[in-house]
Amino acid sequence: MDQSTHTDLLQEIFGRPGTGPLAGVVVADLSRVLAGPYCTMLLADMGATVIKVESAAGDDARAWVPPQRDGESTFFLSVNRNKYSIALDFDDPGDLGLVEQIVARADILVENFKPGGLARWGLDYESVSAWRPDIVYASITGFGTDGGAQLPGYDLLAQALSGMMSLTGSQHGEPYRAGVALFDVITGLHAAVGVLGAHHERRASGLGQHVELNLLSSALSGLVNQTAAFVAGGTVPTRMGNEHPSLYPYEPFPARNKELVIAVGNNAQFARLCTCLGAPELAADERFATVAARNANRAQLRELMIERLAARDAEDWFERLMAVKVPCAPILGVDEGVRFAADLGLEPVAVAGTGERRIPTVRHPASFSRTPVDYGQAPPALDGDRERVLAWLAAGRPVGAVAGAAVREAS
Template sequence: MSQFEDLRVLQEIFGRPGTGPLAGVVVADLSRVLAGPYCTMLLADMGATVIKVESTAGDDARAWVPPHRDGESTFFLSVNRNKHSIALDFADPEQLRVVEQIVARADILVENFKPGGLARYGLDYESVSAWRPDLVYASITGFGTAGGADLPGYDLLAQALSGMMSLTGSQDGEPYRAGVALFDVITGLHAATGILGAFHERQASGAGQHVELNLLTSALSGLVNQSAAYVAGGSVPTRMGNEHPSLYPYEPFPARDKDIVIAVGNNGQFARLCRCLGAPELAEDERFRTVSARNANRVELRRLMIERLAARDAEDWFEQLKAVQVPCAPILGVDEGVRFAEGLGLDPVVLAGSGDREIPTVRHPVEFSRTPVDYTQAPPRLDGDRDRVLAWLQRGRPAVRKAS
């Protein structure tokens, strides 16, 4: 629990049940768009009281439409539930003082301003840590604070500069970006992990620290085996369409009506696949007996598989291959993917908020057996929690104040 806050006061003012593993922890969220807000939403879901400090114009993502729900950007709604919004003009000394009061009451601060952007307000790490040495202060940038400080922190740039786009698309086609801002999300996840690590260490030492992340480093980490192919093996990966550089078969294959993904990771799975296809002899064929042999002879193996897959529809193959534990899947749309998860009993859609403001959102990815997450707060309207935030600031006195 926060060393400053009484959980009962937070519950009374902000209406959260206080059951999550971060109940009583206060987060000053000075981030916007995606990487930072995704991180702080995960913390909020886990019970943290997240004060989303927005400019008077609001988070840029509020204007990113279409698509929208009743005029509100679904982009914004996707990463801002369970937060409390207050809009403040940092250039106004009185309103800046409110920001400072929020920081004085927080355990964690998350920001993704351009490098140096908060220094003019005295809210950069060096300035804040002088009067809040116990604060866990997380900064997210696009490309670090040295040579990349002037580069805009857009996910698409990280996809281009990391090599990700060079790996995505058909072998003879043009590079493609991923269909989602992948490295914003990965950086948000890394930020949440780093923050929790620093917060855990603070419990023992009493000292905060600066947690720094950037999209490019997260991207290179997130490329895992592909970046390792170069740094550890000296091999530069290239686009292979839907194929895998180290495994085969591991891609979509055409069945009678449409494609089905088949993903074979070991020899046992391959043997079961061959039996299901009515060609058990392929598993003993020297061209295909091992992972390396299948990789070397993938063109011929693909031809033989397609001949047999043409006998049935993709859904038929999915049921048959699934029954013998061969990894496979039909290629679904997002709508179908949500319904498929529902059919598995995963309950992917949860309503955030209550009463006349309930917003369908995607479930938090972690389940806790003893300290469950909650979805009591819908994504906030701009400045929608001003009165509650100001009332909270008036209750009690921060243990540390900024020197005047």
């Protein structure tokens, strides 16, 4: 089956418009909870046909409530739009055969089982690549497949073990986790980048490869300047509350009614800030004239700024400072953040699905000028797309599925 016929068949059976940059790409999604599903949702948004293979109990995240919408976990809804669900029991030979057929038709496979967990069914990379050497196979673990293989892959553990929590919280208070599973999300992003890189390379070589990711490596990469401080500079970063280790002023400051974040990144911005505060002389003061000097004299500068900021409300300062291009922002709630993005014309909410099942979701972060993403498929009900998946498989069983079954029987 040539590529155009293949893409047409996907559109006919699954009903996607086929306009995204990944139209025609098939992803076997054997992942659950967050890092893997976030990766595969990004791919699905871009037009890939993502077959979400679940157990009879479904993705664990389906049960993670509250909060919920009409009895469904909003956690699950947040990372599973544009996918097609089929529930299969890997221990059942017939169902395992269907999994193999899905893998045989896929360009990309994404899984986040425990290291070695798929080997018992012949679905690990070594087994699959024996009969699908062209597949891009992504494995997401918590802490790798060597010394960390037995550690549970929870984001909170990665935040603790990476040093993230040692950096989060007030200087003299206790460590805190981030308010979101940050490293699950970052690992999902890294996974999407990795599989797309491997998919691109395959077009030249004709060969797939194993793309391995883990939460801890993603965490250390995601800590950027903080890990570099130690790796390159021999400095061990510590908690500084809301302050930045290399920039000042760069934190919330109390205005007359509430706090306002001010983020000064260079001397020109600082000079404009001082003028707006009615104290232009501070920009020339040797204690504050350079980035290094402001860092060394934070306490004195903070007192002088607070004294002047007390004259107006945060909203007033926000307008005044932004008018002179001084980076600043009020601290908003999530609800206010969504509304603010809408006010800027960013259209943060995208309704996924058609007909009776339409779910508000957060828009895909990338916009494409020629091959736009679409939101035609709401997050799937468990096993809700069985008939469509089976119809797609029946439209042409590839040789790879037969080879996979032979490998399994031989072992």
